[in-house]
Amino acid sequence: MGTLETAVLLVLSERCMVPVLLLTGVRDCWETAANCAHTEYFPREGDLVMARAIWSGSISFGLVNIPVKLHTAVRRKTVRFNQIDSVSGTRVKQKRVSADGNEVAYEDIVKGYELPSGEYVTITEDELAALDPAAVRTIDITEFVDLVDIDPMFYDNAYYLAPDPTTAKPYKLLATAMEQSGKVGIARFVMRTKQYLAAVRPQDGKLLLSTMVYHDELVDTGEIEGFDGLDEVEVADKELVMAEQLIESLSETFDPTKHADTYREAVLDLIERKAGGETEIIAAPAAVDDGKVVDLMAALEASVAAAKGARGRHPAAAKKAPAKKKKTTAKKKVTAKKTTKKVAAKRTTAKKTTKKAS
DSSP: OEEEEEEEEESSSSSOEEEEEEOOOOOOOOGGGGGOSSSOOOOOOTTTOOOOEEEEEEEEEETTEEEEEEEEEOOOOOOOOOOOTTOOOBBBOOOOOOTOBBBOOOGGEEEEOOTTTTEEEEEEEHHHHHHHHHHTTTTEEEEEEEGGGGGGGGEEEEEEEOOGGGGGHHHHHHHHHHHHEEEEEEEEEEEEEEEEEEEEEEEEEEEEEEEOOOGGOOOOOGGGGSSSSSGOOOHHHHHHHHHHHHHHHHOOOOGGGGOOOOOHHHHHHHHHHHTTTOOOOOOOOOOOOOOOOOOOHHHHHHHHHHHHHHHHHHHHTTHHHHHHHHHHHHHHHHHHHHHHHHHHHHHHHHHHHHHHHO
């Protein structure tokens, strides 16, 4: 079965929450963290960090070779904590210790693969590099495909491919040609003992590389509990219409700048306050409702109404208000004219009546 990551609520609105389970969609490889494809540097908040190349080689397609350097395109802003001894207040350090209790120097560590018998086969870096020497320094594009043909589940990590100053022209030519044709290059290359499947795509005259998982690394949906009964669930047409209306009422053009890691900001604020001497005890959060939907239609209807109300309070909607006032003023003027005419008519009638009386 897939590995359970966490249980959360899929929140469509304040009134419509659907409990779901987040499970990992990619199988973990047998490599340890020390053998991962990339090592991330976690700078302190406010530090100025220049991106440095983590791999250098060349893009190869056909008989063309373009030297490039690989830079990470994502810098995680995770708040990093050290482990502290609560009694002494000193930092806890980890040591590399062998099974017999002796500390092992980093340079004495080699890679070992455990056999079913419990014995290990050790492999050196030179032996791994010798398996495919060309792949270690070449991003080999084997085919070009349409971007829409790639399921986003296959994407893993994102990187920038920077050109060598002496070969900027062929780099620019490839990026421009790919951008105009709307194609993405499917490639393979080796980085730190692992061969990667990758997508090379253009963006604003630059080339980006996204590492991808292999098809046999994706977890089959048949292994996930909860999916097996979905085919038997019936959805009423009215419920579907209301759900589509809710989606439409919440639809926007994606703007990444609208979204921020509010939890990280809260953690940093907590750290700053405690560093400043604040010692008040933070109250435990109230228990979250389980989010089970009892009356789905009622929840959807309330959600649509709330979304429409929120749209009405949006600043863009408020700008239209003066126009409505002008229409109202115009109606009042028309009404005033009609009232004046009625008063004039009454006066005329009164004069006629006076003449008849005389």
